Amino acid sequence: MRAPAKRLARVIGLVGSNPTPSAIIEIDHDKGNEMETVQDLTNLIVRESADWQSPPRYYTWTVGCQMNKADTERLESALSQMGFLATTTASDADVIVLNSCVVRQSAEDKVVGTITSLKPLKKAKPTTVLAVMGCMVGPNQQSQLQKTFPYVDVFMQPQQYKPLLDLLGNKLDMDWEGCVGTLAPINPEVTTYVPIIHGCDEMCSFCIIPYKRGREVSRTIDDIVNEIEHLVLRGVREVTLLGQTVDAYGNDFQNKTDLADLLEAVNEISGIDRIRFLTSHPNYMSKRIIDAVASLPKVCEHINIPIQAGSDRVLEQMRRPYTVQKYLSIIDTIRSTIPSVSLSTDIIVGFPGETRTDFEGTLDVLKKVGFDKVHTAAYSPRPGTIASRKLPDDVSKEEKQDRKHLLEDIQQTINSKINETYNGNQYEVLVEGHERGHWKGRTRTDKIVFFDSTAELLGELVTVNIQSTGPWSLKGSLVQN
Ligand code: SF4
Numbered sequence: 001m002r003a004p005a006k007r008l009a010r011v012i013g014l015v016g017s018n019p020t021p022s023a024i025i026e027i028d029h030d031k032g033n034e035m036e037t038v039q040d041l042t043n044l045i046v047r048e049s050a051d052w053q054s055p056p057r058y059y060t061w062t063v064g065c066q067m068n069k070a071d072t073e074r075l076e077s078a079l080s081q082m083g084f085l086a087t088t089t090a091s092d093a094d095v096i097v098l099n100s101c102v103v104r105q106s107a108e109d110k111v112v113g114t115i116t117s118l119k120p121l122k123k124a125k126p127t128t129v130l131a132v133m134g135c136m137v138g139p140n141q142q143s144q145l146q147k148t149f150p151y152v153d154v155f156m157q158p159q160q161y162k163p164l165l166d167l168l169g170n171k172l173d174m175d176w177e178g179c180v181g182t183l184a185p186i187n188p189e190v191t192t193y194v195p196i197i198h199g200c201d202e203m204c205s206f207c208i209i210p211y212k213r214g215r216e217v218s219r220t221i222d223d224i225v226n227e228i229e230h231l232v233l234r235g236v237r238e239v240t241l242l243g244q245t246v247d248a249y250g251n252d253f254q255n256k257t258d259l260a261d262l263l264e265a266v267n268e269i270s271g272i273d274r275i276r277f278l279t280s281h282p283n284y285m286s287k288r289i290i291d292a293v294a295s296l297p298k299v300c301e302h303i304n305i306p307i308q309a310g311s312d313r314v315l316e317q318m319r320r321p322y323t324v325q326k327y328l329s330i331i332d333t334i335r336s337t338i339p340s341v342s343l344s345t346d347i348i349v350g351f352p353g354e355t356r357t358d359f360e361g362t363l364d365v366l367k368k369v370g371f372d373k374v375h376t377a378a379y380s381p382r383p384g385t386i387a388s389r390k391l392p393d394d395v396s397k398e399e400k401q402d403r404k405h406l407l408e409d410i411q412q413t414i415n416s417k418i419n420e421t422y423n424g425n426q427y428e429v430l431v432e433g434h435e436r437g438h439w440k441g442r443t444r445t446d447k448i449v450f451f452d453s454t455a456e457l458l459g460e461l462v463t464v465n466i467q468s469t470g471p472w473s474l475k476g477s478l479v480q481n
Helices: 066-081 105-117 119-122 142-148 162-171 209-213 221-233 259-267 288-293 314-319 324-337 356-369 386-392 399-422
Strands: 024-029 033-037 057-062 096-101 129-134 155-158 191-195 238-242 272-278 302-304 342-349 373-378 426-435 438-442 449-451 461-469 474-479
Touching: 033 356, 057 066, 057 272, 066 129, 066 162, 066 191, 096 105, 096 119, 096 162, 105 119, 105 399, 129 162, 142 155, 155 449, 162 191, 191 221, 221 238, 221 259, 238 259, 259 272, 259 288, 288 324, 342 356, 342 399, 356 399, 373 399, 399 461
Parallel strands: 057 096, 096 129, 129 155, 191 238, 238 272, 302 342, 342 373, 449 474
Antiparallel strands: 024 033, 426 438, 426 461, 438 449, 461 474
8 A cells, every 4th residue: 555645845945926836037148148947946846755755756768759759848847847857767766657659560569568668667666656648548548558557557648648747746745737837848959849730630541640649739829939938948949840730730720820820920939040840741731831931031941741652542542632743743832932942751662552563653753852851661550540441461571671672772872962962062050969979960951960169069050061971961060150
């Protein structure tokens, strides 16, 4: 039996008369802007549970897409505001959260393996709270999951943090809703993801996401702008606006608000240098959005627009409501409006019924468009999807791998050729951090750039002269401004 939680143990300090842990704003006059110091958040109020360390610690583990990463950051923000400290070791944590992905079998296997591997830890230390969130937890699936993993305390659907926060609030005798303000990440990176639309209304036959994340729900422009303003105070210089169908933003509103309106509003935020958005759907890539990318100075000339297959027959089976011709005409419009644009796409090879001729159609699209980046996946049926129920998985594993490798080889050559055009030219680079002993940043067109400097440049916009290129990155030297 659990020992009863100790009531509010000690109050170290409060801000004003409001006993809510909140960040402190301080003005950094040298830099001429406001900086928010957040490291003191957990010192404002510490509440204890007899079951846990003081202050209590959390550990998060995330697998999957950028949306999952963004969801984890938002939960971490809530936990920090409740007085929890982060730890990098599961065995050192009082609360363990696994954010799951089931888009591919390999991801699901990883999640199941990780949940199972925590069983001995939970047995040895039953006071540890174990939570599983994300795409493994669809609507009405909690009871089945609870039967399979009885040692897990909480299952939460994507973005539905309440069940865990209620449980932790009870243990700490804390009204968490009164403590947790914005869910903007507490210690964000220089470049950070901001979800703007949740869920997906498409029903691509291969995809499990609509069943797990529900219908599209857009956040209001005011809410998004408010979050980005917080992020600027925490050092963020670039935001990537995120959605499964990001260009469908606003379609669920009564008024005519769309992604172009949101880009315009974010472009006005002082302190933000760059704006990107991910992932677009060809059906919603309107001329208004393309014009906004072309005209708004902070919006980067980089668009990810998945085609998935270069055969109309396969696209129909995938329930992707466009033809190859229509897709290519959208690319033409983007290119003629934004001549310096870089384009990336997603492709699935070996979809049920995909013949070698269909696959060659995909290779033709690659050669015609000249994408800067291609994310390729070999089809694997996901239980519960339309494809898994209706379309036999009739392309052999070997053939799928063969097509994937062939496509990747062709794309590598295209990447190399495009990147060579950067050689000898100067580009604005946003410095994101250090990697393998070099500074690492990205151009507006999303090219990774390495260069050397002894100066402290994190978060700075610098100019780099490109001196060598490869298929995946560029190298250069810093141009002294
Ligand atoms: S657009 Fe299609 S592939 Fe993308 S999340 Fe929605 S259903 Fe899945």
